Amino acid sequence: MTEKQVEQKLVKAVKVCGGRCIKWVAPGWNGAPDRIVLLPGARIGFVEVKRPxxxxxxxxxxxxxxxxxxxxxxxxxxxxxxxxGILQQIRGD
Incomplete structure (x- = not known):
């Protein structure tokens, strides 16, 4: 499985939860996580996506x-x- 495939699964799962999974591009700040996950209830988490x-x-x-x-x-x-599990932790469950 590629990193892109893992990332696509994250994006779909966040959408199902009613959230947004934004690709984070941070010029001048190398090493920023790949995605910002925004979930209902003002919940936010940063996700670095890697291949297995x-x-x-x-x-x-x-x-x-x-x-x-x-x-x-x-x-x-x-x-x-x-x-x-990641989405559960971001939600605060």
């Missing part, structure tokens, strides 16, 4: 830590089976 078994690069890990220090949820998604 792949890990974030060093700069990505730095950006994830920076976002977490600000109080945001940041997830690394490398298997479609993780999607329900």
């Amino acid at each position: 078994g792949q890990k974030p690069r060093a700069i990505q890990a730095v950006r994830h830590r920076q976002l977490k220090e600000l109080g945001f949820d940041v997830f690394v998604l490398d298997e479609p089976e993780q999607i329900p």
Whole structure:
């Protein structure tokens, strides 16, 4: 499975939940997570999408830590089976 396929599954699952899964392009801020997930109830999470078994690069890990220090949820998604759990955590279930 490719990273793109994993990402497409995330986008579809977020849409089913009534949310938006926005591709995040952050010029001048290398390593930003791939997607911002916005769910009903003003819930937000950042998702780094990888192909199965792949890990974030060093700069990505730095950006994830920076976002977490600000109080945001940041997830690394490398298997479609993780999607329900990630959405559950973003919702605060």
